[in-house]
Structures are given as structure tokens and as C-alpha cells.
Amino acid sequence: MSRFDLWVNGERRTVEADGAMPLLWVLRDELGLTGTKYGCGEGLCGACTVLEGDAAVRACQVPLVAAAGKRYTTIEGLSPDGTNRCQRAWLDEQVAQCGYCQAGMILTVEALLRRDPRPTGEALDAALSEHLCRCGSYPRLKRAARRAAGLEVTP
Amino acid sequence: VISRRDLLRVSALAGGGLLVGFRLGADESSGPAAPFQPNAWLRFEPDGRVVFRVAESEMGQGVRTSLSMMAAEELELPLDRLEIEQGRPGDGVEGLGTGGSSSMASNWDRVRIAAASAREMLIAAAAARWGVAPAACRAEAGRVVERAGGRSLAYAELLAYAARQPVPEIAALRPKPRAEHRVVGTSPARSDGPAIVTGGARYGLDVRLPGMRFAVVARPPVLGGSLASFDAAAALAVPGVEACFAISRGVAMVARSTWAALRGRDALRVTWNDGPHAAFASDAHRERLAAATERPAIVTRRDGEGHDALAACATRHEALYLYPFAAHAAIEPVNATAWVRDGRCEMWTPTQTPLGVQRRVAEALGLPPEAVSVETTLLGGGFGRRLGWDMEVEAAEIAAKLPHPVQLFWSREDDLLHGYFQAASADRLLAGFDADDRLVAWEHRKASTPHNARSRPTAQELADPAYLAGSSWGVTDTPYAVPHLQTSYAVVDAPVPIGPWRAVFSPPAVFAREAFVDELAQRTGRDPLAWRLELLGANDAAIPRHAEPGGRRLDRVRLRRVLELAAEKAGWSHPPATGRALGIACNVFHTETYIAYVAEVSLRPRPIAGRLPFVVHRVVCALDCGLVIHPDGARQQVESGVVWSLSNMKSAMTFAEGGAREGNFDGFEILTLDETPAIETHLVVSDDERPHGLGEPTVCPLAPAVINALSRLAGKRIRKLPVTAADLA
Numbered sequence: 001m002s003r004f005d006l007w008v009n010g011e012r013r014t015v016e017a018d019g020a021m022p023l024l025w026v027l028r029d030e031l032g033l034t035g036t037k038y039g040c041g042e043g044l045c046g047a048c049t050v051l052e053g054d055a056a057v058r059a060c061q062v063p064l065v066a067a068a069g070k071r072y073t074t075i076e077g078l079s080p081d082g083t084n085r086c087q088r089a090w091l092d093e094q095v096a097q098c099g100y101c102q103a104g105m106i107l108t109v110e111a112l113l114r115r116d117p118r119p120t121g122e123a124l125d126a127a128l129s130e131h132l133c134r135c136g137s138y139p140r141l142k143r144a145a146r147r148a149a150g151l152e153v154t155p
Numbered sequence: 156v157i158s159r160r161d162l163l164r165v166s167a168l169a170g171g172g173l174l175v176g177f178r179l180g181a182d183e184s185s186g187p188a189a190p191f192q193p194n195a196w197l198r199f200e201p202d203g204r205v206v207f208r209v210a211e212s213e214m215g216q217g218v219r220t221s222l223s224m225m226a227a228e229e230l231e232l233p234l235d236r237l238e239i240e241q242g243r244p245g246d247g248v249e250g251l252g253t254g255g256s257s258s259m260a261s262n263w264d265r266v267r268i269a270a271a272s273a274r275e276m277l278i279a280a281a282a283a284r285w286g287v288a289p290a291a292c293r294a295e296a297g298r299v300v301e302r303a304g305g306r307s308l309a310y311a312e313l314l315a316y317a318a319r320q321p322v323p324e325i326a327a328l329r330p331k332p333r334a335e336h337r338v339v340g341t342s343p344a345r346s347d348g349p350a351i352v353t354g355g356a357r358y359g360l361d362v363r364l365p366g367m368r369f370a371v372v373a374r375p376p377v378l379g380g381s382l383a384s385f386d387a388a389a390a391l392a393v394p395g396v397e398a399c400f401a402i403s404r405g406v407a408m409v410a411r412s413t414w415a416a417l418r419g420r421d422a423l424r425v426t427w428n429d430g431p432h433a434a435f436a437s438d439a440h441r442e443r444l445a446a447a448t449e450r451p452a453i454v455t456r457r458d459g460e461g462h463d464a465l466a467a468c469a470t471r472h473e474a475l476y477l478y479p480f481a482a483h484a485a486i487e488p489v490n491a492t493a494w495v496r497d498g499r500c501e502m503w504t505p506t507q508t509p510l511g512v513q514r515r516v517a518e519a520l521g522l523p524p525e526a527v528s529v530e531t532t533l534l535g536g537g538f539g540r541r542l543g544w545d546m547e548v549e550a551a552e553i554a555a556k557l558p559h560p561v562q563l564f565w566s567r568e569d570d571l572l573h574g575y576f577q578a579a580s581a582d583r584l585l586a587g588f589d590a591d592d593r594l595v596a597w598e599h600r601k602a603s604t605p606h607n608a609r610s611r612p613t614a615q616e617l618a619d620p621a622y623l624a625g626s627s628w629g630v631t632d633t634p635y636a637v638p639h640l641q642t643s644y645a646v647v648d649a650p651v652p653i654g655p656w657r658a659v660f661s662p663p664a665v666f667a668r669e670a671f672v673d674e675l676a677q678r679t680g681r682d683p684l685a686w687r688l689e690l691l692g693a694n695d696a697a698i699p700r701h702a703e704p705g706g707r708r709l710d711r712v713r714l715r716r717v718l719e720l721a722a723e724k725a726g727w728s729h730p731p732a733t734g735r736a737l738g739i740a741c742n743v744f745h746t747e748t749y750i751a752y753v754a755e756v757s758l759r760p761r762p763i764a765g766r767l768p769f770v771v772h773r774v775v776c777a778l779d780c781g782l783v784i785h786p787d788g789a790r791q792q793v794e795s796g797v798v799w800s801l802s803n804m805k806s807a808m809t810f811a812e813g814g815a816r817e818g819n820f821d822g823f824e825i826l827t828l829d830e831t832p833a834i835e836t837h838l839v840v841s842d843d844e845r846p847h848g849l850g851e852p853t854v855c856p857l858a859p860a861v862i863n864a865l866s867r868l869a870g871k872r873i874r875k876l877p878v879t880a881a882d883l884a
Contacts, residue, residue, distance in 0.1 A: 001394050017412070017414075018394055018395070018414065018415070018418075021412065021414045021415075022414065025412055025413050025414040028360075028413070029369065029411075029412040029413055029414070030412065032363060033354075034354070034357070034360070034361035034363065035353075035354020035355070036354075037358075037360075037486070037487070037535070038360065038413075038487075038488070039486045039487075039488075039567065040567040040819055040820050041566060041567055041819075042567070042819050042820075042821070044819060044820040044821055045486060045567075045820055047486055074354065075352075075353065075354035076353065076354040076355075078353075079353075082349055082352060082353040086352075087352040087353065090348075090351075090352045091344065091348050091349065091352060094344060094345060094348065094787060094791070096215075096345065096347070096348060096351045096352070097215030097216070097217070097791060097795060098213075098214055098215030098485075098486075098487075098533070098534060098535050098536045098537075099215065099347060099348075099351030099356055099533070099535075100358055100485075100486050100487045100535030100536060101486045101535075102351055102352065103351075103352075103354055106352060125828060125829055126829070128828045129827045129828045129829040129830075131827075131828070132486065132820060132825055132827065133486065133798075133828075134484055134485055134486050134536050134538070134799075134802075134825060135215040135536055135795050135798075136794050136795035136796070136797065136798025136799060136826075136831075137794075137795075138794075138798060138826070138827075138828040138831040139794050139831060139833070139834055140791075140794070141828060142828060142831075
């Protein structure tokens with residue numbers, strides 16, 4: 001057990017834990033931020049995606065020792081009032097079914113938009129195709145990502 | 156506080172034989188600050204909030220929203236004024252538990268009666284205050300308004316008066332006719348949406364309690380195996396691990412974090428007894444299933460001369476279809492959180508069956524059921540897996556040995572390898588034509604492993620034709636009219652745990668039946684749509700009483716209508732683009748939901764790892780599910796059913812050496828966004844004024860529609876799932 005400092009949603013947090021503990025469990029079990037979801041533990045499903053700086057990373061693949069000193073944004077910290085462009089687009093398109101996997105997808109699109117404010121629809125699709133949803137929200141997800149990017153949304 | 160309790164049991168409105176139990180209460184002694192609780196479903200708070208209890212589990216089907224719409228409609232209350240509370244065992248709300256695509260149908264009467272009853276009491280309260288007849292008043296937007304006068308009072312101002320009003324006779328309540336609906340039939344935003352996009356939605360794994368510990372369980376790798384011995388020393392040395400002990404299904408590891416519990420389990424030294432199934436393999440099981448269809452087994456339906464008519468036919472056609480084991484693979488793995496203390500167990504769980512959990516946990520702990528409370532959280536997907544209670548019983552067993560609450564975590568591997576599964580099946584179909592090439596004989600032999608929800612059927616049930624007919628959805632209730640018809644079921648045992656999976660018995664049977672119908676069209680050079688319409692030409696499908704409760708009949712006219720609509724919207728009569736083909740299929744689910752799909756498909760020029768070997772460009776759906784409560788929600792269920800069914804074409808669960816092999820999403824590969832077709836849904840304005848289900852019906856005929864297109868493109872019939880590149884070569 002060692003002490004690690006990291007920045008989460010703008011706050012400095014000190015965690016005393018095994019340095020091998022994935023950021024996913026640090027967020028959920030040590031810091032009580034349960035908006036970041038477990039789905040596979042292997043980086044396959046994308047449910048645990050968070051922002052590291054402006055980049056999307058899979059929290060199940062980042063050990064605490066590598067997270068120390070870095071800045072993370074989880075779904076809880078994406079906006080103070082739920083009005084981030086992706087959050088709005090997701091509600092406008094009524095994307096969610098069970099909703100469990102959606103935070104990771106929102107953060108992936110947000111990261112893509114921070115890197116490239118004018119992405120193509122294909123780039124959005126490619127990024128979201130690295131995420132899994134068992135309910136089948138994909139058609140709406142496609143539309144919401146385009147809407148968040150300011151692209152034309154075709155039904 | 157309820158000072159007067161009545162239990163009023165009524166035969167509900169026309170169309171149902173449903174018994175609705177209302178626990179009606181009114182507090183006559185308390186002052187204006189007391190809430191008005193007209194029945195178990197509704198509670199009017201003095202601050203204007205109206206709390207509505209939902210009996211159903213929210214697992215993505217939007218049930219909280221659609222049930223609230225039913226209540227708001229009769230309450231004459233804006234939808235956003237309803238605050239949703241999850242029903243719990245013991246709170247009086249009937250119908251706790253979610254499955255069988257039945258939420259709309261089973262709540263339609265209950266919720267409307269509960270709401271209409273409350274509305275009438277509020278109207279009577281205002282009328283009494285004003286000294287006018289109730290008929291001189293009406294409810295509107297959360298207020299009672301005097302029709303002629305202009306006086307009005309908010310519901311919140313009427314609570315103490317309303318509580319003193321007699322409870323209306325149920326028979327006198329008149330729910331609104333369809334023409335007067337203002338909420339039902341619209342598509343308001345889902346109530347959980349804002350919480351979902353901000354991380355505030357609470358699923359089972361998000362339960363956090365003071366002092367809560369985290370646990371995982373090591374389970375035997377071989378089906379039916381058991382614990383031989385274990386050495387916990389190395390596990391207990393892992394920082395954060397606090398306890399390690401045997402439970403009925405394996406070895407529990409309790410720690411301060413999920414990660415520590417997982418590390419502890421990795422360090423555990425354990426030996427297992429493999430038991431008698433260590434050689435079980437799904438490949439060999441598939442051969443047994445196929446062999447079991449070589450002759451008729453237990454006959455589940457027989458019309459005319461049945462199987463015997465085949466012998467006299469001029470020509471015959473036969474095909475064998477194979478369907479694999481499959482997992483539910485909800486992205487939230489199964490889990491449960493329990494706290495056992497002072498002779499009680501509190502349970503927080505994303506369950507589809509709070510009553511089943513209460514009963515089984517009570518049994519496991521030797522407690523009376525009322526000593527077990529069950530709080531249903533949001534479910535991160537359900538699909539039938541959470542009709543089981545194995546996870547809650549495990550959590551309770553662990554919690555019983557601890558002074559703190561404990562959250563039982565199943566990893567993805569635990570969830571895929573140790574759940575229960577959709578049964579593998581073989582379906583053999585035989586058709587006989589007369590000398591004029593008319594279809595006169597039809598035989599459908601199903602071989603599979605039946606289940607009775609989460610338990611194994613008894614030997615008596617497995618020999619009972621009526622019981623097996625009840626496990627033959629899509630077989631015995633074929634919509635097609637053939638004079639000589641026989642269906643049968645061959646029970647093939649498997650050590651694999653089998654349980655309800657979205658659409659339960661239907662997917663294998665409908666896949667086989669709808670692909671076979673297409674084969675027959677192809678064989679006789681007919682158009683697959685025209686051929687289906689021809690076979691549906693009469694409206695006389697008498698479904699045997701044992702196949703459908705109440706002897707309900709399916710309506711072939713409604714099925715024809717959705718087939719024709721889907722075909723028209725998909726451009727069936729125009730040739731598709733080069734390299735593409737259209738396929739069509741249909742089904743009737745429990746005589747209630749009528750659905751047809753047309754899929755436009757092409758072969759993938761070269762295979763891509765992790766992707767289907769074909770491309771589905773577009774799916775057109777036409778459906779008639781009776782009254783549609785939330786049209787956008789209905790479309791969402793179609794999208795969900797299409798994606799689910801395509802996943803079912805992509806991968807399967809396999810077993811070797813007695814254990815499941817696909818432990819994560821790199822083995823059990825579900826559909827991805829870039830494989831998802833454009834999906835277009837057309838809702839038929841139905842003659843049926845009652846709502847029916849969509850969660851399961853939308854799954855069944857999609858795979859055969861795709862298969863029928865693929866078989867044209869590949870130049871050969873594809874008769875198995877999943878579909879691999881080799882199948883198409």
C-alpha cells in the first residue's frame with residue numbers, strides 16, 4: 001500500500017492503495033465515483049472510459065501508479081449541470097436504454113471532439129465501434145454523436 | 156399512515172380476467188399535512204408531489220416512463236409531476252417482477268384503475284367542499300375544476316378531504332377510450348435520461364453502504380463440480396483481503412475493495428472435484444440434438460393425419476437447423492449487495508424478480524420471507540438473466556458470516572462462464588407437397604433442453620406433451636395453414652444450466668421455421684412474400700388450448716398486414732442493388748404481437764476479425780402490438796431486438812471439457828456500432844385496443860430474414876447460427 005495523489009474532476013485526491021489497482025476501482029471503491037462502470041476488465045467494452053486530460057482512456061487498464069499526478073474527468077465531472085454538448089445530444093436523441101454503458105461512450109465522443117472539433121461521421125462511428133452496448137442503442141448513438149459534433153443528423 | 160384497510164378484490168375491466176387487489180387506505184384522523192394514499196400505487200404528498208410506485212424493474216425497456224404515462228393519463232396530471240418509487244415486496248403493489256414482455260399488458264388495468272380511483276376520490280372531495288355533485292366537476296392538469304363555475308382546487312389542497320371519500324366501485328370507473336388519450340401514444344423523454352448522462356443513475360454495483368465490503372466467489376470450472384479443498388494463506392496475505400471461507404457454490408473472498416477481492420481470488424489455492432460432466436462438449440451435444448430429430452418424439456400438436464400424411468406426398472423436402480448455446484452478457488454483470496443482522500436480511504439488487512429473491516434468500520438463511528427486504532436498483536440490462544436468484548443467495552450466504560454489508564461482484568468471466576444459458580437446439584422440418592405442388596403436410600421436430608424458469612422440470616413434466624408444448628413457442632403456434640401438421644419435442648439432457656433468455660423458446664424455432672418456409676418458396680420457384688401470404692390465406696388458425704392460455708387465436712389477417720407493410724416499405728418488388736439481396740420473415744408472439752422484418756444484406760468482400768462475415772445494410776420492421784403506449788419506445792425495442800438478434804448470428808457460447816469457453820467479449824462477441832444496419836420501424840394502428848409486449852417479439856424473426864437473404868447471396872442454404880465466413884464460402 002502506498003499513497004498516490006491524482007486529480008479527479010478538478011479536485012486533488014489522495015488515495016492509499018495498491019499501486020496496481022486499476023483506476024476504475026480507485027474511482028468506484030476508493031473515491032465513491034460510481035458513474036464509471038465496470039463491464040469487462042480487459043479494455044474490450046469501453047464502459048469505464050474516462051478522460052485523462054483531454055484523451056479518452058479505459059480506466060480498467062490504467063494502474064493507480066500510472067494515474068498518479070494526472071488529471072481525470074469522469075461522467076460526474078463532465079459538466080456542473082448536465083449540459084455538456086454530448087449530454088444534451090444524448091438526451092435529444094433519447095439514446096439510452098438501460099444506460100449502463102453510456103458514460104463511456106459520452107466521454108469517448110467528448111475526447112474526440114476536443115481533439116478534432118469537426119470530425120467526420122465515419123470518425124465518430126469508428127470511435128464508438130470500440131464500445132459495446134448489449135441493449136442496442138447503436139442507431140441513436142450514431143445520431144447523438146453527430147448531433148454533438150454539429151453534423152447533420154439523418155434519421 | 157393507514158388507519159383503515161380494506162382489501163378489495165375485483166374482477167377488472169372488460170378483456171381481462173385479471174384480479175386486482177387494492178389495499179385501500181384513508182386516514183380520517185390526521186390533519187391537512189398528511190399524505191393521501193388511495194392505494195398501494197399512489198401517494199399524494201401535501202407539498203404537491205405525487206409518488207407513483209412501479210412494480211416493474213427498469214432494465215432499459217423504459218418501463219418506468221411508460222407505466223407513469225398510464226397513471227398520468229388517468230390522473231389528469233402532467234407526467235413530470237409523478238415521482239417514481241420502485242415497488243418492494245410487502246408494499247402492496249401487485250405484479251412485482253419483470254419478464255415475458257408482459258409489463259404493458261399486465262399493468263394496463265391495474266395502473267389505470269389505481270389512478271382513476273384516486274382521481275374520482277379527488278373529484279368527490281372537491282365536490283363535497285363546494286357542495287356540488289361530483290358530475291359537475293372534472294379533473295384537469297393536477298386540479299379539480301368546477302365545470303360551470305370557474306372554481307378550482309389543486310390536488311394537494313384536497314388530500315384530507317379525498318381521504319374521507321368512499322373508494323369508488325371498480326366497475327364504475329371508466330378508463331379513457333383511446334380517442335381521449337393525451338399522454339398514452341406520445342413519446343415523452345425517458346424519466347431516467349438525465350441521471351444516466353450525468354452518472355447519477357444507480358445500478359446494482361453502485362450501491363454503497365457504510366462499512367460495506369466487497370466479495371467475489373471462486374466457483375468450480377466444470378459444470379456440476381464441487382469444492383474439494385482450499386488453502387487461503389496466500390489469499391489472506393493480499394493487502395485488503397479480510398476473509399475467505401467456503402459457501403455452497405465455492406469459496407468466498409471478502410475484501411476492502413473489488414480489486415483486492417479479485418487479487419485474493421487469484422492467489423487462492425483451491426482444488427475442485429470435477430464430477431460426472433468433465434467430458435461435456437457442446438460439439439458432441441449438437442450431434443445428440445441433431446440425432447434426436449431423426450424421428451418424431453413426444454407429439455405436441457397434431458392436425459389432420461400429422462406425420463403420416465408425409466408418406467403419401469408426391470414430393471417432400473427436409474432440413475435440419477442448428478442453434479447454439481448463448482449467454483445474456485448484460486454489460487452490468489450480475490451482482491447483489493446484502494446486509495444480514497438482527498435476524499433480518501436487507502438486499503439491494505438489480506433483479507427482475509424481487510419476490511423470487513425474497514423467497515429464495517429467506518429459504519437459504521432460514522428466515523421468514525418478511526424478514527428479507529429487497530430493494531430493486533436500476534438494472535444494467537436484464538434479458539432474463541436476472542430472473543435468477545443465484546447471485547442474491549450467494550451474497551446472502553456471505554453476508555450472514557459478516558458483521559457488515561457486502562457487495563458480491565461477478566466479473567465478466569464469472570458472468571459469462573457461470574450463468575445460465577439459452578439452450579442449444581436442433582429443429583428438423585419436413586414438408587410434403589401434393590401432385591399439384593400444394594403444401595399439404597408439415598412436420599416440425601424440435602430437440603432441446605426445456606427449463607421451468609430457473610429450475611429443472613420434473614420427469615413427469617418432461618414426459619407430458621402439454622408441458623412440452625408450452626416449451627415450443629414458434630413450433631406449435633406456427634401461423635401457416637397446412638392441413639396435415641405435426642410438431643414434436645425430443646428432450647435432450649445437458650449439464651449446462653438453462654434458463655430464460657430474451658424470447659426464451661422462440662428464437663431457435665422461429666429461425667428454423669421462417670428459413671424453412673423460404674426454402675420451400677425457393678424450391679418451388681415462388682416469391683417468399685407471396686408464398687407466405689398464400690400460406691396465410693385463411694383466418695382459421697385454431698391454436699390448441701395447451702399452446703396458448705385461454706385458447707386465444709392468432710389473427711392471420713394482422714400477420715398479413717405487417718408482412719405486406721414491411722415489404723412495401725422495403726421496396727420488396729424492386730430488385731436490390733447488385734450484390735445485395737432482400738430477405739423476409741415474420742412471427743406472431745403469443746397471439747398478441749405481430750411482426751415482420753425485411754433485411755437488405757450483402758456479403759463482406761473479405762472477412763474482418765471481430766465482425767460479421769456479411770453486412771446488413773437496412774432492416775425494415777412492421778409491427779402490430781396492439782395499443783402503443785410510447786411509440787418511440789416501441790421503435791427503440793425494435794432497434795434493440797435487431798441488434799440482439801444480429802449478435803446471436805455473430806457468436807455463441809461453447810463448452811469443452813465440461814466448462815464454458817468464452818470468458819469475455821473477445822470470445823462472446825456482441826454486435827458493434829459499425830455492424831448495425833439502418834433500422835426503420837412502421838407501427839400499425841391496431842384493431843387491438845390493449846397494449847402488448849415488444850422486448851422479446853422483436854428478436855425472433857430478424858435472424859431468419861437475414862439468413863434468407865444470405866442464402867440467396869451464397870447460393871446455398873445457411874442452416875445454423877452463428878454464421879461464419881466458412882459457412883458463406
